[in-house]
Amino acid sequence: MKITSPGTARWLIVADDLTGAADCAIGFARRGLAAAVGWGAAAEIDVRFPVFSYDAASRGLPAAEAAASHRAALARFLDRDGILFKKIDSTLRGQPASEIAAAMEAVRGREGRAFGILAPAFPATGRTTEDGRVLVDGRPLEEAEVWRRDHSYPNADLVEILATAGIGGVKVPLATVRSGADTLREAFAGLAARGDVVAVCDATTGDDLDRIAAASLPAGKPVFFIGSAGLAQALAAAAPGERSDPAVLAGAAGGTLIVVGSLAGASRAAARSLAELPGVRYVPADPAILLDDGAADGRAALGRAVIDGLGSGEDVLVEILTGGEPDLRIGPGLAAGLADVLHPAASRMGAFAATGGETASALLTRFGVSGLRLVDEIEPGVSLGLTLGDVAVPAVTKAGAFGDQGSLVRIVRRLRSIRNKGVLE
Numbered sequence: 174m175k176i177t178s179p180g181t182a183r184w185l186i187v188a189d190d191l192t193g194a195a196d197c198a199i200g201f202a203r204r205g206l207a208a209a210v211g212w213g214a215a216a217e218i219d220v221r222f223p224v225f226s227y228d229a230a231s232r233g234l235p236a237a238e239a240a241a242s243h244r245a246a247l248a249r250f251l252d253r254d255g256i257l258f259k260k261i262d263s264t265l266r267g268q269p270a271s272e273i274a275a276a277m278e279a280v281r282g283r284e285g286r287a288f289g290i291l292a293p294a295f296p297a298t299g300r301t302t303e304d305g306r307v308l309v310d311g312r313p314l315e316e317a318e319v320w321r322r323d324h325s326y327p328n329a330d331l332v333e334i335l336a337t338a339g340i341g342g343v344k345v346p347l348a349t350v351r352s353g354a355d356t357l358r359e360a361f362a363g364l365a366a367r368g369d370v371v372a373v374c375d376a377t378t379g380d381d382l383d384r385i386a387a388a389s390l391p392a393g394k395p396v397f398f399i400g401s402a403g404l405a406q407a408l409a410a411a412a413p414g415e416r417s418d419p420a421v422l423a424g425a426a427g428g429t430l431i432v433v434g435s436l437a438g439a440s441r442a443a444a445r446s447l448a449e450l451p452g453v454r455y456v457p458a459d460p461a462i463l464l465d466d467g468a469a470d471g472r473a474a475l476g477r478a479v480i481d482g483l484g485s486g487e488d489v490l491v492e493i494l495t496g497g498e499p500d501l502r503i504g505p506g507l508a509a510g511l512a513d514v515l516h517p518a519a520s521r522m523g524a525f526a527a528t529g530g531e532t533a534s535a536l537l538t539r540f541g542v543s544g545l546r547l548v549d550e551i552e553p554g555v556s557l558g559l560t561l562g563d564v565a566v567p568a569v570t571k572a573g574a575f576g577d578q579g580s581l582v583r584i585v586r587r588l589r590s591i592r593n594k595g596v597l598e
Contacts, residue, residue, distance in 0.1 A: 186226035186405070187246050187276070188260035189239065189267045190530030191537075192572040193401070195547060195556035197260045198226035200406030202547040210558070211544040212534055218250060222546075225250065226260075228534060232267040233504065236325075236338075239268035243275035251279055256392050258408070263293050263300040263401035264319045264574070265307060265329060270338035273399055277340065277369065284395045288364065289371035291331065291342070292385050295403035297553035298575050301377040305331045305344040318438060319574050331373045340371055347375040350384055357388035365395065382407035402554060427523040428452075429488040429588045430479065430515070431581060434508060434532025439576055443528075444492050447581040454482035458493045463510030472514045483521040488585055491515070493532075508532045512539035519564050524588040526569040526581070533570045540564050551587055552576065567591050 184201065188194035194210045201224040202208040208224035211217070218225050229246045231239035243259075251257060259276040261269040273289065280287035294302045299310040307314040307329040314320050314329035326334050332342035349360050364372050376382050386407035389396065398404060431453075433444045448455040456478045462471035475491075482489040493507055512535045519540040527533035537545075541563025549557045554575030560568050569584050 183252070183255040184224045184258060185250050185252075185255045186224070186258045186260055187243060187250075187272075188226060188228055189231040189262065189269075189272065191228045191230075191534040192528075192530035192554075192556075192570045193260050193262060194226040194228040194530075195545060195558065195570045196402040196550070196554045196572065196575075197258065197405035198224050199547045199550045199556040199558075200402060200409040203550055204409045206409065206412075208547045209544050209561070210547060213538060213543075215543050228530070229272075230531075230534065231272065232262075232530065234268065236268045236271040240271040240275040240338075243272045244278070247276065247279035251283065253283065254394075257397040258405060259289075259397065259399045260405070261293055261399060261401060263295040263298065263307070263403070264309065264314055264317065265293070265326065265334065266319065266323050268325055269399075270326075270334050270340065273335065273371065274338040274340055276397060276399070277371075280395060280397050281369065286368040286395050287397065288361075288368065288395050289397055289399050290361065290374065290385065290389050291335075291371050291399040292374040292376050292382060292404045293331070293400050294376035294382060295401045295553070296377060296379050296382070297403065300401065300403070302331070302373075302375050303347065303377060304375065305342075305373045307331070335371055335373070341369065342371045342373045345372050345374045347377065347381065350375055350381050354384065354388050357384060361389055365393075368395075371399065376403070379403070379407070383410065386411040427483040427521045428486050429524040429526060429585055429592070430483060430518060430522040431488060431490045431525075431585065432511065432515075432527045432532055432536060433490070433492045433529075433581075434504075434511070434527065435529035435572075435574070439574055439578075439580070440528040440571075441492075441495075442578040443576060443581040444490060446578050447490050447585060450488075450582055450585065452487055453585070454478075454487045454489045456482070456489055456491045458491055458511060458514075460494060460507055463493070463507050463514065466510075472510075476514050476517055479515060479518045480521055483518055483523075488589070489518075490581075504531055505535075508535035512536045516540065522564075522566060523592045524567045524569075525560070526571070526584050526588065528571045528581075530570070530572065537568070542568075545570075551584055552580065555580065555584065557587070
């Protein structure tokens, strides 16, 4: 792999889950900057990757603990010259306000002041921002399935959300975003001079995010960015780097292991479509078995079904079953239980895919994977990479709410092609 030239900027992305860490970093990888994702205590900066994205695993934590997780990550990885991107969920799940406050503290500690540019919009997936409020498919976020299932704030007004963590926010309306690069740059400069404030930027199209990126780069040291993959991709396009050599994959005989752990309706619909694809074996996972260490027979049967399918060259779809109104509190236990059950299958799989960051990180960690070298984006919010560590296979991560009914089918077909060709491209 080529080593980055001394003039290439280094980026640190800190996210609250694995899929978010990956879908932000992939924008840089696709446009020339070698990028990797890491998580846990074993993660470390690799000089080969000018873009490093870290999963702080804070999505399900209370506000104070989420902030502490980010402070620890920033203390480990934020250097004197790197540019910080604080990834937040485009639908504001988790604790973005307290995590942004932790990021501001870190930048202020390094530079004496901090100025954040916040643009959570991801228009390619239907997430936009108008009048400082998040919309999904043109409707208020508060009306969306994801908000009803999981939210931390009374409403989706970004300035009010920032205020819950003591952060001052100033709305930058669409009229200013679209007023021209010089005017927008001057608006940012005026806010930055005030110090310790966040510019809350409206954006309804990818062009709006491109305008925000162009007006804010090259970034001065007090400046850091806050957003989802939409803004990350715009920044990557405005700051291209050296292109790395393609990843080469040794041929693998086993099938693809696909795990659906997300509760989102989009992932569940995609699982139903994938189960009907020829060459796919469907293996349902009963939550009661995953949560009960004493259910040895049930766990063994589940593991054998997966190993037998992968060994025969089939793609195996494992879906954690849900019924009624799911209890989000048992999510970590389900992911950990499934990781233990599927650990013996790691050596049999020729590729891996998962929906839901918590599920993906639990499984990959149990498989001895220490990170991902990112390669491509299959579709918005769906990242393709090569696992680093004890297992080297192509891997796809997808946020649960992204995509449509055909997403998993397209992912599996792409991974079949990669396994046949032996090259990640």
